[in-house]
Amino acid sequence: MQLLRLAACTNRGQSATLDQKYDIENAISDLEFAGSIVNRVAMAENPMLNGKWHLVYASERETRSSPFFWAFRKALKGVQQPIAVLPAELAESIFAITDGLPFYNVGRASQTISGVGTASAQLESSIQVTIRIFDALLPQLDGFVTTTSDYTSIGASQAQLNVRTTQVKDSTLTQLPVVGEFVQGFKFPTSEALEQVKVGSSEVQLEHTYLSPTLRIARNDNGQVFVYTKDTSASDPFGGFDEEFGADLDEMPQTPLAPPSTLAATAAASVASASSASGQPLAELGLKGRDAFSGDDGPAWVEFPPFTEDVSPD
Numbered sequence: 638m639q640l641l642r643l644a645a646c647t648n649r650g651q652s653a654t655l656d657q658k659y660d661i662e663n664a665i666s667d668l669e670f671a672g673s674i675v676n677r678v679a680m681a682e683n684p685m686l687n688g689k690w691h692l693v694y695a696s697e698r699e700t701r702s703s704p705f706f707w708a709f710r711k712a713l714k715g716v717q718q719p720i721a722v723l724p725a726e727l728a729e730s731i732f733a734i735t736d737g738l739p740f741y742n743v744g745r746a747s748q749t750i751s752g753v754g755t756a757s758a759q760l761e762s763s764i765q766v767t768i769r770i771f772d773a774l775l776p777q778l779d780g781f782v783t784t785t786s787d788y789t790s791i792g793a794s795q796a797q798l799n800v801r802t803t804q805v806k807d808s809t810l811t812q813l814p815v816v817g818e819f820v821q822g823f824k825f826p827t828s829e830a831l832e833q834v835k836v837g838s839s840e841v842q843l844e845h846t847y848l849s850p851t852l853r854i855a856r857n858d859n860g861q862v863f864v865y866t867k868d869t870s871a872s873d874p875f876g877g878f879d880e881e882f883g884a885d886l887d888e889m890p891q892t893p894l895a896p897p898s899t900l901a902a903t904a905a906a907s908v909a910s911a912s913s914a915s916g917q918p919l920a921e922l923g924l925k926g927r928d929a930f931s932g933d934d935g936p937a938w939v940e941f942p943p944f945t946e947d948v949s950p951d
Contacts, residue, residue, distance in 0.1 A: 640664040644694040644864060661694065665854060665862060672847035680845045681790035686753045690853055690865035692746040698736055699743045702863050703762040704841055705784040705827060708800045710859060712831045712838035741768045748865065750788065758788035760798055780805045794846065800839045803827045
């Protein structure tokens with residue numbers, strides 16, 4: 638809970654201060670240490686990984702939670718650029734330029750893992766990107782950059798991702814006359830492009846360092862850490878409460894409700910018994926109205942006189 642609170646109030650870690658980053662790293666380390674003792678055995682093959690996971694914290698820009706950028710960094714590793722004001726590594730300098738663009742925002746970021754435990758496991762990374770220049774003249778561009786990778790476990794907690802394709806889904810670009818036809822359904826052959834730059838660069842590693850039914854912590858081979866929470870809204874919108882409550886209702890004894898005539902007769906017998914025991918008529922017991930009870934088919938009811946304060950010493 639401490640980790641989730643810190644991640645939420647720091648915009649997934651993007652606006653965290655040095656002290657907040659220190660607290661987040663400590664919380665992550667505590668969870669990883671606990672997970673290494675309890676459930677790190679065969680974590681990379683655990684079917685619990687299957688499902689949709691929402692990014693709640695990233696130690697670098699949220700866009701780099703996608704394996705595409707891990708492979709891109711690997712493909713350009715060692716390639717230097719000459720501009721002194723930018724990072725020496727070409728990949729890092731490109732990231733610095735794109736991160737500094739003033740007109741784009743990163744929205745939802747998620748990973749969907751499927752088929753873990755089978756030979757056809759996959760990891761699909763999806764990041765929402767919105768570009769806004771001047772809304773009064775140009776509509777904002779919005780879409781999800783999606784990268785699909787083959788998932789293969791290679792150790793107790795490690796998995797190898799083979800980056801395959803990248804495409805833009807649910808984009809407003811599809812509404813444009815010419816560009817829309819090109820964007821719709823187009824898949825960029827990421828694997829082939831990366832392999833032409835450097836052989837083996839399309840293969841990156843992912844390490845699971847903590848896993849529970851609702852929380853996952855992962856690190857890439859560059860040491861960056863990402864925290865995800867599992868999306869349970871589709872399969873269990875009430876978190877199991879509705880099933881547990883229903884089970885409790887099933888265990889309760891089901892007593893049929895008596896008909897109104899029986900209820901009225903029972904109430905009348907109770908009042909008559911009270912009158913007989915006290916020796917007072919019904920009127921002196923405080924009952925008023927046309928009848929004490931409305932009838933065989935109506936509910937039993939009683940009218941009481943208005944409250945008056947008794948000021949006598951008794």
